[in-house]
Amino acid sequence: GAVVSQHPSRVICKSGTSVKIECRSLDFQATTMFWYRQFPKQSLMLMATSNEGSKATYEQGVEKDKFLINHASLTLSTLTVTSAHPEDSSFYICSARRQGGAFFGQGTRLTVV
Amino acid sequence: GQQLNQSPQSMFIQEGEDVSMNCTSSSIFNTWLWYKQDPGEGPVLLIALYKAGELTSNGRLTAQFGITRKDSFLNISASIPSDVGIYFCAGLTGNAGKSTFGDGTTLTVKP
Numbered sequence: 001g002a003v004v005s006q007h008p009s010r011v012i013c014k015s016g017t018s019v020k021i022e023c024r025s026l027d028f029q030a031t032t033m034f035w036y037r038q039f040p041k042q043s044l045m046l047m048a049t050s051n052e053g054s055k056a057t058y059e060q061g062v063e064k065d066k067f068l069i070n071h072a073s074l075t076l077s078t079l080t081v082t083s084a085h086p087e088d089s090s091f092y093i094c095s096a097r098r099q100g101g102a103f104f105g106q107g108t109r110l111t112v113v
Numbered sequence: 114g115q116q117l118n119q120s121p122q123s124m125f126i127q128e129g130e131d132v133s134m135n136c137t138s139s140s141i142f143n144t145w146l147w148y149k150q151d152p153g154e155g156p157v158l159l160i161a162l163y164k165a166g167e168l169t170s171n172g173r174l175t176a177q178f179g180i181t182r183k184d185s186f187l188n189i190s191a192s193i194p195s196d197v198g199i200y201f202c203a204g205l206t207g208n209a210g211k212s213t214f215g216d217g218t219t220l221t222v223k224p
Contacts, residue, residue, distance in 0.1 A: 006155065034211065043201065043214045044156070093155045095212070101146050102205065102212055104155035 003027060004096050006105025013084055013112055021079045021108045023050075023094030029074035030096035035067075038091040038107075050077040050094075084112040116140075119202055119215025126192055127223050134200060134218040135186040142204030145178050145185040146212070150199045159200075160187070192222050 005024045013019050023033055031052045036044040048069055049057040056069035066088075068080040081088055093107040119136045126132060136145070144163055148156035160171050162178035162185060169176055175188045185204075189196055202215040 004155075041219075043216045046211065049211060091153075095155075101144070101158050101161040102203070103158055104148070107153070107155040109153060 003098060003103045004094065004105045006094055006108055008108060009106055010109045011111070013110070015085055015112055016083055018080055018082045019084055019110060021081075021092055021094075021110075023077045023079070023096070023105050025075045025096045025098070028096075028098045030077075030098070031074060033071060033077040033094055033096045034102075035069065035077075035079050036093045036095065038093060044093060047079075047092075050079075052077075081110065084110070086112045088112050117202060117204055117213055117215040119218055121218060122216065123219040123221070125221045125223065128192060128194060130192055132189040132192055132196070132220060133186060134202075135184060136202035136204070136215045137184040138204060138213075139183065140204070140206070140213075141182040142206055142213075143182070144205040145176070146203040146205065147174075147176050147185070147187045148201045148203065150201060150217075152198075156201055189220075192220075194222050194224055196220060197222050 007022045033050040035047045037047050038044050046059050047062045050069045050071040052071045058064045071077040089112045095102050095104045117136050117138050146161050147159045150156040160169050160176040165182045166180050167178040173190045199217045199219050201217045203212040
């Protein structure tokens with residue numbers, strides 16, 4: 001069964017609004033989670049590393065004020081897309097490491113209209 | 114930064130045929146992972162490899178961790194229509210957990 005749960009799976013929002021995406025590790029504690037963005041027919045692009053109890057580490061070119069990450073507990077990380085614009089429309093996926101490998105959530109399809 | 118070269122980019126095969134795809138890198142990885150992604154879904158872990166030379170099977174899937182730790186392959190035997198999807202390799206170094214992904218292999222299986 002799934003070990004990482006992501007919610008919501010789909011969201012449509014108006015331009016200028018903010019959207020929060022949740023990523024939960026279901027049966028293990030994850031001090032580190034990862035947020036990816038995926039464009040159609042492309043590979044996963046790492047956006048940031050979410051660290052429990054401390055600031056996230058962002059990859060080069062990713063705006064930290066645009067993509068707010070909070071990792072308040074050992075089982076939950078959230079990604080908030082602030083003041084969303086149509087170009088932020090994409091598939092966002094989180095993952096967490098556990099013994100046995102890195103496991104992914106189901107992904108969130110964000111559409112900004 | 115680290116890069117993975119995954120090939121082939123796409124494959125069109127007949128049901129029942131075997132499939133082989135691979136990933137190579139100029140960097141050494143401690144762990145190799147293979148994923149399958151269906152449209153609109155997150156990647157699902159198929160096989161994890163932890164030691165150089167390791168050969169691991171999961172049903173009709175077999176993957177190997179190259180001796181040099183710079184490559185890995187995935188084989189699918191006797192393909193079926195539900196094997197359709199995008200397959201990604203990923204390499205991990207250390208305990209930081211950050212994964213480097215290949216560009217994916219899109220598999221199409223014709224009944």
